Amino acid sequence: MTARLSALVIVAALALSGVAASAQVRDTTKTPVGTASISGVVVSATSPETPVRRVLVTLGGGSIKVPSAAITDDAGAFQFVNLPEGAYTLVATRPAYVTSAYGAKTFGRGSGVPVSVRAGQNVTGLTLKMLHGSVIAGVVRDPLGRPAPDVEIIAMAVQTVNGRRRTTPVLQQSRTDGRGEYRVYGLAPGDYLIRAQPNSRIDQGGIRQTTAAEVDWAKAASAKSGSAGVAAEIPAPPPSGRPVAYTPTYYPGSVDAAQAGVVSLGANEERAGIDFTTLLVPVASISGTVVGPDGQPPRNAQAQLAPAQGSTTTSLDMLIGMAGAGGGVRIGADGRLSASGIAPGRYRLLIRGSLAGPGGPAGISLPGAAGALASSIASSMLGGRAGGPTLWAAEELTIDGHDITGLSLQLQTGVSVSGKIVFEGDDPQAPADPSRVTVAANDAARESRSAMDMLAGMLQGSGGSGLKDGSFTVGGLPPGAYRLTFGAPGTMAMLGMTTGSSGWVLKSAMLGDVDIADGLIDVKPGQDVSGIVATFTKMATQISGRLQDAAGGAVSGFPIVVFSTDRARWSAGSRRIVSAKPASDGTYKITGLPPGEYFLAALTDLDPNDLYDPAFLEGLVGSAFKITLADGEKKVQDLRMGSGS
Amino acid sequence: MNTRSVVISVAAVVAACAGLVAQGAQAPPAPAAQNAPMVRTASISGRVVDADTGEAVIGAVVKLQMRTLAAAAGRGAAGGRGALPLSAAEQAAANGTLFVMGDSDGRFVFHDLPKGPAQLSVTASGYVDNGGGVLRRPPMLDDGQHLGGISLTLAKVASISGVITDEAGEPLVGITVRALSRMVPMGAPTYKLTGDARTDDRGMYRIDGLFPGKYFVLVPQTPTTVPIANLEKNSDGLGGLMSAVNPFIEALTGGAQTSMGPTGVRVNDQLWQTGAGVGGAVSSAPPPPVNGRVATYQTTFYPGATQLPQAGLITVRSGEDRVGVDWQVRPTASARVAGVLSGPDGPAANISIRLVNSPGTNDDDALPVAMTTTSGDGSFAFMGVPAGSYIAKAQQTKSASAMPAGLMAGLPPEAAELMAQMNQRTAGAGGEMNLLRAPVSVTDRDVVGLSWGLRPGAHVSGRVLFEGAATPPTSQQLQNMQVSLASVMPGSPSPFGPSTSKLTTDAQFKTGSQAPGTYFVSLTGVPAAWMLKSITVGGRDVSTSGLEIGDVDLADAVIMYTDRISSLTGLVHADASPLPNATVIVIPSDYRVGIATGAIGRRQITQAVPATGTYNIARLPPGDYLVAAVVDDAMAGDRDQNFYDALARVAKPVTITAGEKKSLDLTITVKIR
Incomplete structure (x- = not known):
């Protein structure tokens, strides 16, 4: 199981479920053909600048539905013609170079500045700079000092935000060749961790190491019975060696990302000699029994074994771990539970089951570790529907190379969260369909600030959709804090972001007098939460305006962040924290914010992962502008950059 | 990450889902005696x-x-x-x-x-x-x-490594290089894509883990063309989902640019991309035009050939690291091939079409020259087709699509093809399909205005006869039997295995429509009391040669079973002791009939000689055979006509009659050629 594959599978699973949820056909009008053009040249970010040939320049945005692309010629030149009026983004990609957007402040980061064209306008002479990527190369060896081939190498970008280290896997990856050599190229300057992900074709039960005592015993036994194999009195064999397995290892040699060495890369730098050794660790198995509330074996149960929250592993470990170890937890029809090949660490064993017979989503099983992850996603997305899991049991386990036997878990009735979905000002002729609203309860403890963490939180939570009658229920939740999200019809909500648009926006989700749409709900054992009213409205608020410099000229390329003045709303995935990027004429537009008081700030650059970091937001407050939005209010707010910012 | 790789994984997930049914049907582990305690000593x-x-x-x-x-x-x-x-x-x-x-x-x-x-x-x-x-x-x-x-x-293992450069001598970065093994396992040479590697930022590749053997090394390129209209129609389908997923990916990767948009260029109303095509996820940027004509990269073999006969065959020994297998990939001027595809019911929309080399060159469906998808009105256009003679292939299944048609339209051609094949297989017995097999010749000019028609594939029908005194199979047993047609070419073009069709209660069968080709016919689910005697079509025995299916239906197939089980057994001797590892091989006397097509592979019987030295071929239909025992090493390497001729010289002839239990002792041959 490679991380790359898992990322793809995640996308694939989302794509598929999204199709099922929104199989409506939109209008199929053709892209209008326009009269504007954009042309320019791609040059290297070196001195002197030299043209870069064979760069794929992708043009998106405007009113074109399918991004267009052009290839630079030997002089680095590109051109897009017949463009309709609009604002377009330009992104330059070339293998081994750092992908760069036009106008981005930093190579490889940020989505750049859109270029606006009017009908008939020819924008010429744009210059896109491309930086040749840096390289990390080295040799991976096994504990015996021999080259380790076929090991997946994942580079993880490291950023330190407010003293906290955040790691994000980058897309550039490598695999060791027959000599154990790897080479990750095309990297943007910055700090990286290097992680070796051994190819674990043998993921079940680990491998036992042959001991010297066993070899001696076998020699004696061979002498007694002869190779022809006549049965004779052979003494009892010595105990088998411990099971071991190769474990993901960080350069220069730790299983823990927190102790990994950081490789700092400058621009266009080649760093060779990042050599390290994969670690062989003792693995253990766990076994025990699972019973339902009635003491009988559960009819339909599935288990996840994921690194425990607060353990030093990263979310990447968690996702890979869920796919690997979690995929290997078996629960038999007799309720016997077993898993093996588990590396040392702290884990949370979460079991979900249902009283219903098989046939629900829990019955879906795809082959392999990728399948385990995909079915985790599927079950967490579909879990709240009829027949989904309603029972749970959880236990924290510390694995240290020794088997754990005799685990005993009893499934308890999970807590359910229910309510109704209301469309305010709905058109009686074409009523909105509540069954196309997605509802998810995400494990808030799992979520921290990064998108990877949020994905992990989603997988530990439960989800579902509304019913035709407007009711919704998300069931089977273990006690804990959850963030409830509601995805409007025709949109996809995930990781705290929503894409797609139907005109409907969530106005509120009232539980009694409290709006929980941005907050957390505390689910206590045995206490179902009911009576939540989620209201969607078409009376969307809007903030629009123009970003200007001190002289009143248009300023583009500076992201705008709008966030609630209420610090209690600064949670991961909050609807009251959004960002927008002004077009090249400086105009911006943000729709659908809930009514309330907000800070509005323009930044020089923005990493989407920073958005929900309270420390980051706090840092913006001083230079932010306050704005109040009433129900359905549309405000125009121009922003003027201070000379110092 | 690009659109294509994501799409492929979508298809893979769908395929995995479809596979669930088959998984569920897996037999449990063989039950042993239930009561006796198992001793483990x-x-x-x-x-x-x-x-x-x-x-x-x-x-x-x-x-x-x-x-x-x-x-x-x-x-x-x-x-x-x-x-x-x-x-x-x-x-x-x-x-x-x-x-x-x-x-x-x-x-x-x-x-x-x-x-x-x-x-x-x-x-x-x-x-x-x-x-x-x-x-x-x-x-x-x-x-x-x-x-x-x-x-x-x-x-x-052996390795092959080198550097790939483009026409300007710059390294080609991140492209797929593949090894194509050449083996002659069953008479005719077969080619199989085995190892692969990606070039790094220096253009260097290294294909590792190769079995000792003979290889061609190539940079596969399959230009694909997708009508923009199909993609736009889908903006709520796959395309829309891609753009919906993009921000999430961006967040997951810390805001790095991960453009998931198409990596192709727009040529009029078509999106055109070059890349490794089937199985290769990476798309590369198409080259700029050459002399005003659209240029393309085509599949290039070391040391720069575009056709297999001109390619260099590299032999690697065990443990050998072959270095310096460098070559240059150059763009070539190309033409546009366009027209309309129609089926029996009118224009054929959203059908994947591929151009493959004519047989006799590098006939390999795994390396299409170009691919495209038809628009809603059945029109199609291939961009970037180099000069040459090709065959256009397409298939249209009538089964209900596993995916919404709108979504199918947005799939890259190779994924659409995969889905179509899957539909065909999951449709079960009697799946119907319409096929296109059209020759097209391209010179230095566009070929436009083509009108291609999908025609129903040929069916094979016939009956199964059970000859003898044994109790004939019950109608229930008959319904559990399946006639299976498998392509004789190893590495069947379909990843979903042979097509099967059930017998009726009166032992009749009619297969679903089949693509032209040579097939091996077999029947599964027959009770052990019966043994295959012969398979004839139109009175001609096809059990050795394989059944050649063309455009027309074949209606008079007869699969004959007998209850007179014949067998061949005997003792294997060797000059040396202990007995070396040896194999008994049985081939029909008329083995040459099956060599050209590769069908010999289905008619030869091999059995590893056990330590006791007694071999036993429990079911051997009546006929004239050649039998030999050879050391395992002699079986290694190419099994071409020379091999079989040499085998025939050392083999013992034997004739098996109906019901005969023949005994024949053999002496191990150490060297046969």
């Missing part, structure tokens, strides 16, 4: 060695598979001496498999085993299994027995 030990040097292979992982182990564990492992921990026992129960890692001298030991056949295999970094004797002849373990001295041999 057997053991086995040995050493893993390098086949070339005889030296220990350190750190190899040896896998032991025993059906009886699964059965033993399932009953709580009663009677075991060193009782396995529960979890390990459960592990074994699940799959009957144990793994050990050899020590620093390559030695390994398994103990506390039940009796039964022990299947051993071994993996080690940098080595491949060379098909050693133990693997083909699982040793039998008895209670209390220790079987020592097992030698597991491994061959060092």
Whole structure:
């Protein structure tokens, strides 16, 4: 199981479920053909600048539905013609170079500045700079000092935000060749961790190491019975060696990302000699029994074994771990539970089951570790529907190379969260369909600030959709804090972001007098939460305006962040924290914010992962502008950059 | 990450879902005697060695598979001496498999085993299994027995490496380089894409893990063309989802630019991309026009050939690192091939069409020259077709699509093809399809205004006869039988296996429509009292040559079964002792008939000679045969006509008549050519 594959599978699973949820056909009008053009040249970010040939320049945005692309010629030149009026983004990609957007402040980061064209306008002479990527190369060896081939190498970008280290896997990856050599190229300057992900074709039960005592015993036994194999009195064999397995290892040699060495890369730098050794660790198995509330074996149960929250592993470990170890937890029809090949660490064993017979989503099983992850996603997305899991049991386990036997878990009735979905000002002729609203309860403890963490939180939570009658229920939740999200019809909500648009926006989700749409709900054992009213409205608020410099000229390329003045709303995935990027004429537009008081700030650059970091937001407050939005209010707010910012 | 790789994984997930049905139908592990407590006192030990040097292979992982182990564990492992921990026992129960890692001298030991056949295999970094004797002849373990001295041999893998540059001499970065093995396993040469690698930022590639053998090395390129209209129609389907997923990916990757948009260029109303095509996820930027004409990269073989006959065949030995396999990939001027595709019911929308080389060049469906998808009105256009003679292939299935048609339209052609094939297979027996097989010749000018038609594929119908006094199969048994048509070419073009069709209660059958080609016909589910006697179509015996299916239906197939079981058995002698690892091989006397098509592979019977020296071919239909016992080494390498001719010279002729139990002793031939 490679991380790359898992990322793809995640996308694939989302794509598929999204199709099922929104199989409506939109209008199929053709892209209008326009009269504007954009042309320019791609040059290297070196001195002197030299043209870069064979760069794929992708043009998106405007009113074109399918991004267009052009290839630079030997002089680095590109051109897009017949463009309709609009604002377009330009992104330059070339293998081994750092992908760069036009106008981005930093190579490889940020989505750049859109270029606006009017009908008939020819924008010429744009210059896109491309930086040749840096390289990390080295040799991976096994504990015996021999080259380790076929090991997946994942580079993880490291950023330190407010003293906290955040790691994000980058897309550039490598695999060791027959000599154990790897080479990750095309990297943007910055700090990286290097992680070796051994190819674990043998993921079940680990491998036992042959001991010297066993070899001696076998020699004696061979002498007694002869190779022809006549049965004779052979003494009892010595105990088998411990099971071991190769474990993901960080350069220069730790299983823990927190102790990994950081490789700092400058621009266009080649760093060779990042050599390290994969670690062989003792693995253990766990076994025990699972019973339902009635003491009988559960009819339909599935288990996840994921690194425990607060353990030093990263979310990447968690996702890979869920796919690997979690995929290997078996629960038999007799309720016997077993898993093996588990590396040392702290884990949370979460079991979900249902009283219903098989046939629900829990019955879906795809082959392999990728399948385990995909079915985790599927079950967490579909879990709240009829027949989904309603029972749970959880236990924290510390694995240290020794088997754990005799685990005993009893499934308890999970807590359910229910309510109704209301469309305010709905058109009686074409009523909105509540069954196309997605509802998810995400494990808030799992979520921290990064998108990877949020994905992990989603997988530990439960989800579902509304019913035709407007009711919704998300069931089977273990006690804990959850963030409830509601995805409007025709949109996809995930990781705290929503894409797609139907005109409907969530106005509120009232539980009694409290709006929980941005907050957390505390689910206590045995206490179902009911009576939540989620209201969607078409009376969307809007903030629009123009970003200007001190002289009143248009300023583009500076992201705008709008966030609630209420610090209690600064949670991961909050609807009251959004960002927008002004077009090249400086105009911006943000729709659908809930009514309330907000800070509005323009930044020089923005990493989407920073958005929900309270420390980051706090840092913006001083230079932010306050704005109040009433129900359905549309405000125009121009922003003027201070000379110092 | 690009659109294509994501789309492929979407298709893979769909395929995996479709596979669920098949998974559920898997048979449980073979049940053993239910009551007797399983004794676990057997053991086995040995050493893993390098086949070339005889030296220990350190750190190899040896896998032991025993059906009886699964059965033993399932009953709580009663009677075991060193009782396995529960979890390990459960592990074994699940799959009957144990793994050990050899020590620093390559030695390994398994103990506390039940009796039964022990299947051993071994993996080690940098080595491949060379098909050693133990693997083909699982040793039998008895209670209390220790079987020592097992030698597991491994061959060092070979590698091929080099640098790929473009026409300007700049390294081509991140492109796929593949190895195409050339083997002659069954008379006719077959080509199989085996290893692959990506070039790095220096244009360097290294294909590792190659079996010793003969290879072509190539940069596969399949320009694909997708109508923009199809993509736009889909903006709520796949395309829309891509743009919906993009921000999430961006967040996951810390805001890095991960453009998931198409990596192709727009040429009028088409999106055109070059890339590795089927199985290769990476798309590369198309080259700029050459002399005002659209240029393309085409599949290029080392040392720069575009056709297989001009390509260089590289032979690598065990452990060899072949370096300096460098070549240059150059753009070539190309033409546009366009027209309209229609089926029996009118314009054929959203159909994937591929251009493949005409047979006799590098006929290989795995390396299409170009691919496209038809628009809603059946019109199609291939961009970037180099000069040459090609065959256009397409198929249209009538089964209900597993995916909404709108979504299908947005799939890249190769994914659409995969989906279409899957639909065909999941449609079950009697799946109907319309086929396109049209020749097209391209020179230096666009070929436009083509009008291609999909026609129904040919069907094969006939009956099964059961000749003899034994009780004929019941109608229930007949309904459980399936006629199977499998392409004789190894590496069947369909990843979903042969097509099958059920028998009716009166032993009749009619297959679904088939693509033209040569097929091997077989019947499954026949009770053991019956043995295949002959397969004829139009009175002609096709059991050796294979059945050639063209455009027209074949209506008079007769599959004849007999209750007079004939067999061949005997003792194998050798000049040397102990008996070397040897194989008994039986081929029909008219073996040459099947060599050209490769169908000989389906008619030759091989059996590893057990330690007892007695071979037993329990079911051998009546006919004239040639039989030989040869050492395993003599079976290695190409099995071309020379091999079979040489085999025929050392073989004993034998005629089997209906119901005959023939005995024939053989002497091992060490060298046959």
